[in-house]
Amino acid sequence: MLDIKLIRDNTDAVRKRLADRGRGDEAAIDRIAALDQRRRALITDADKLKALRNSVSKEIGALKAQGQDAGVKMAAMKKVGDDITALDKQIAEVDEQLRAILLTIPNLSHSTVPTGKDAADNPEIRRWGQKPEFAFKPKPHWEIGEALDILDFPRATKISGSGFILYKGAGARLERGLINFLLDLHTTQHGYVEVFPPFLVNRNAMIGTGQLPKFEEDMYRLRDDDLYLAPTAEVPVSNIYREEILRHDQLPIYHCAYTPCFRREAGAAGKETRGMIRVHQFDKVEMVKFSHPDTSYDELEKMVANAEKVLQLLGLHYRVILLCTGDMGFASAKTYDIEVWAPGQNAYLEVSSCSNCEDFQSRRANVRFKDKDGKTKFVHLLNGSGTALARLYVALLETYQQSDGSLLLPEILAPYLGGTRKIGK
RNA sequence: GGAGAGGUGGCUGAGCGGUUGAAAGCGCCGGUCUCGAAAACCGGUUUGGCCGAAAGGUCAACGUGAGUUCAAAUCUCACCCUCUCCGCCA
Numbered sequence: 001m002l003d004i005k006l007i008r009d010n011t012d013a014v015r016k017r018l019a020d021r022g023r024g025d026e027a028a029i030d031r032i033a034a035l036d037q038r039r040r041a042l043i044t045d046a047d048k049l050k051a052l053r054n055s056v057s058k059e060i061g062a063l064k065a066q067g068q069d070a071g072v073k074m075a076a077m078k079k080v081g082d083d084i085t086a087l088d089k090q091i092a093e094v095d096e097q098l099r100a101i102l103l104t105i106p107n108l109s110h111s112t113v114p115t116g117k118d119a120a121d122n123p124e125i126r127r128w129g130q131k132p133e134f135a136f137k138p139k140p141h142w143e144i145g146e147a148l149d150i151l152d153f154p155r156a157t158k159i160s161g162s163g164f165i166l167y168k169g170a171g172a173r174l175e176r177g178l179i180n181f182l183l184d185l186h187t188t189q190h191g192y193v194e195v196f197p198p199f200l201v202n203r204n205a206m207i208g209t210g211q212l213p214k215f216e217e218d219m220y221r222l223r224d225d226d227l228y229l230a231p232t233a234e235v236p237v238s239n240i241y242r243e244e245i246l247r248h249d250q251l252p253i254y255h256c257a258y259t260p261c262f263r264r265e266a267g268a269a270g271k272e273t274r275g276m277i278r279v280h281q282f283d284k285v286e287m288v289k290f291s292h293p294d295t296s297y298d299e300l301e302k303m304v305a306n307a308e309k310v311l312q313l314l315g316l317h318y319r320v321i322l323l324c325t326g327d328m329g330f331a332s333a334k335t336y337d338i339e340v341w342a343p344g345q346n347a348y349l350e351v352s353s354c355s356n357c358e359d360f361q362s363r364r365a366n367v368r369f370k371d372k373d374g375k376t377k378f379v380h381l382l383n384g385s386g387t388a389l390a391r392l393y394v395a396l397l398e399t400y401q402q403s404d405g406s407l408l409l410p411e412i413l414a415p416y417l418g419g420t421r422k423i424g425k
Numbered sequence: 426g427g428a429g430a431g432g433u434g435g436c437u438g439a440g441c442g443g444u445u446g447a448a449a450g451c452g453c454c455g456g457u458c459u460c461g462a463a464a465a466c467c468g469g470u471u472u473g474g475c476c477g478a479a480a481g482g483u484c485a486a487c488g489u490g491a492g493u494u495c496a497a498a499u500c501u502c503a504c505c506c507u508c509u510c511c512g513c514c515a
Contacts, residue, residue, distance in 0.1 A: 039475095040475065043474070043475050043484080044476065046484080047475060047485090051482095054483095059495095060443080060495050060496070061444080061496070
């Protein structure tokens with residue numbers, strides 16, 4: 001959520017920066033400004049009446065204590081009370097309208113983010129490694145997985161529908177092992193404190209990180225309980241300190257968490273339906289940071305490096321992309337995507353997205369800290385995949401496939417696979 | 426799910442419907458004292474909105490939301506949460 005004071009004092013600048021994102025959100029600015037003005041006028045009026053009522057009520061109390069009649073004053077205050085009720089009702093309505101709009105306005109981009117329209121305008125920042133070469137035509141992961149009997153797409157569909165995965169045998173163990181590998185890496189090498197959060201989250205949590213109210217149709221919802229299946233661990237983990245005031249010496253706080261991620265992928269029908277590139281449930285290890293505002297961009301660079309480390313240790317070729325204004329997510333001020341090379345697809349796949357949301361989410365979730373100067377401020381919230389597993393799995397299968405159909409995975413994974421790096425004969 | 430108890434400031438814990446944004450203690454910050462520290466003493470110590478250049482003024486908040494009243498932390502109702510016991514259950 002944007003600071004209403006920022007919009008009030010820098011209306012034109014905010015309008016322009018929203019226009020840069022190319023979603024037409026700047027159109028709401030005039031309505032916000034009008035509502036804000038009306039809200040403040042109403043509050044001023046109501047507060048004056050309340051001050052009057054407070055002082056006269058004290059007089060009434062004093063009169064009654066002396067056994068004198070206060071009937072005239074009480075009748076007058078009855079009328080004032082009715083006026084206050086009417087004004088408070090209008091304030092509540094304006095507040096609600098204002099809040100409803102503000103919750104749908106995306107974050108402003110950081111000054112270092114290039115202005116652009118869509119993914120085609122995202123600059124590539126760097127590459128690591130090289131595309132692997134094969135003496136044969138590399139197969140897509142679904143062929144490899146089914147031939148090895150470690151992935152079973154038809155049966156997953158039978159159980160749940162399209163877009164779900166059934167891992168089997170060594171394939172299931174690989175998935176489990178990767179989760180442990182990632183958590184071990186981030187907790188022992190990168191300083192993150194592991195958490196294991198609930199997978200079902202309430203509406204306030206979803207509003208806090210920005211999934212709601214705007215993207216309701218993308219979420220799985222349990223209607224009877226008003227709970228949602230978390231689309232990413234970013235939601236429960238970023239909300240850990242909701243409504244709290246942290247001490248400045250606690251910052252930065254690093255958390256990482258494994259959770260499955262549930263996404264309806266509404267509107268994505270027909271895209272990447274084959275295999276496990278776009279699915280309704282996938283595993284992910286997420287990194288979340290609660291940072292002092294002064295250092296949040298340093299923290300973002302470090303977080304990207306933490307995610308890159310995963311791919312480096314696994315020997316997977318990747319590139320880092322900086323998202324332009326038009327391609328960034330709703331809550332982010334600056335986002336790097338990491339895309340891993342998948343030989344069977346002949347394409348780069350997004351396996352990580354690391355964002356600094358600055359105070360956009362902390363303002364919604366009310367996560368603050370008391371700074372050295374004694375002032376209470378919003379923390380900066382960052383989140384990044386470290387990494388998404390389904391696509392990492394794709395890259396591993398397609399990169400490390402052998403001509404005989406087996407897999408020869410990186411040695412670093414052997415401890416997580418029962419001491420072997422080989423899957424298949 | 427059933428029965429009972431309870432939700433007040435960083436913590437513990439008071440609070441006859443009116444001068445309580447809130448006693449007291451602890452903690453924390455600053456000061457006096459001291460070579461220094463402790464102790465003692467003095468002062469300060471929630472958050473947000475609105476008006477204002479500022480000084481300051483004012484409003485709101487005692488789980489959440491409604492209600493009664495001139496006036497609600499105090500009364501009424503609903504909901505949420507916590508604890509104890511019972512039931513059920515991985």
